Amino acid sequence: xxxxxxxxxxxxxxxxxxxxxxxxxxxxxxxxxxxxxxxxxxxxxxxxxxxxxxxxxxxxxxxxxxxxxxxxxxxxxxxxxxxxxxxxxxxxxxxxxxxxxxxxxxxxxxxxxxx
Amino acid sequence: xxxxxxxxxxxxxxxxxxxxxxxxxxxxxxxxxxxxxxxxxxxxxxxxxxxxxxxxxxxxxxxxxxxxxxxxxxxxxxxxxxxxxxxxxxxxxxxxxxxxxxxxxxxxxxx
Numbered sequence: 620x621x622x623x624x625x626x627x628x629x630x631x632x633x634x635x636x637x638x639x640x641x642x643x644x645x646x647x648x649x650x651x652x653x654x655x656x657x658x659x660x661x662x663x664x665x666x667x668x669x670x671x672x673x674x675x676x677x678x679x680x681x682x683x684x685x686x687x688x689x690x691x692x693x694x695x696x697x698x699x700x701x702x703x704x705x706x707x708x709x710x711x712x713x714x715x716x717x718x719x720x721x722x723x724x725x726x727x728x729x730x731x732x733x734x
Numbered sequence: 735x736x737x738x739x740x741x742x743x744x745x746x747x748x749x750x751x752x753x754x755x756x757x758x759x760x761x762x763x764x765x766x767x768x769x770x771x772x773x774x775x776x777x778x779x780x781x782x783x784x785x786x787x788x789x790x791x792x793x794x795x796x797x798x799x800x801x802x803x804x805x806x807x808x809x810x811x812x813x814x815x816x817x818x819x820x821x822x823x824x825x826x827x828x829x830x831x832x833x834x835x836x837x838x839x840x841x842x843x844x845x
Binding site for chain 2: 652659660661662663664667674675710712722723724725726727728
């Protein structure tokens with residue numbers, strides 16, 4: 620079974636530039652998550668989709684971050700404009716459904732460095 | 735906000751020894767999960783324990799849950815160099831959907 624795919628794996632941008640990350644979840648997984656993991660901390664949820672609808676985006680900085688999941692499969696996360704504090708690993712995860720206790724499967728992440 | 739908090743922050747042991755890490759959380763839970771993260775395989779689910787369970791085993795892993803103390807422990811027996819990683823406990827958010835992770839315990843196993 621193919622895992623969660625993410626690209627790019629690494630990205631370096633200057634502050635105020637924009638960047639986009641892509642995620643392809645495991646086939647058949649209805650729920651998709653984007654997490655932000657700052658160095659030395661655990662992942663923090665940014666947004667959760669159930670199929671192509673948003674379930675929870677309460678911790679997404681909506682003035683600069685946006686995400687979409689068209690057709691209920693792939694998803695993109697965008698940052699515009701980026702700030703220095705956005706430097707982190709952005710993890711995409713998927714699960715069969717919502718409602719604990721579904722196990723979440725994580726992609727390898729995109730390491731973003733903002734200079 | 736972070737729900738779980740792991741202790742210790744860092745742990746160094748020799749191969750063959752046992753490693754124990756603890757997790758404390760603040761609010762009532764339905765279940766608690768442990769994940770491992772290393773550079774090679776990313777973040778991987780290890781084990782899930784439900785609130786009505788007290789102990790669970792999976793291979794060399796043993797997880798306990800004490801809901802009265804709002805704490806859980808992860809024991810790795812006969813550790814190997816490949817167990818070197820960060821270990822996170824995670825609980826569900828209020829909606830019961832996404833996970834809230836602690837800051838993790840960094841385990842180093844030397845041969």
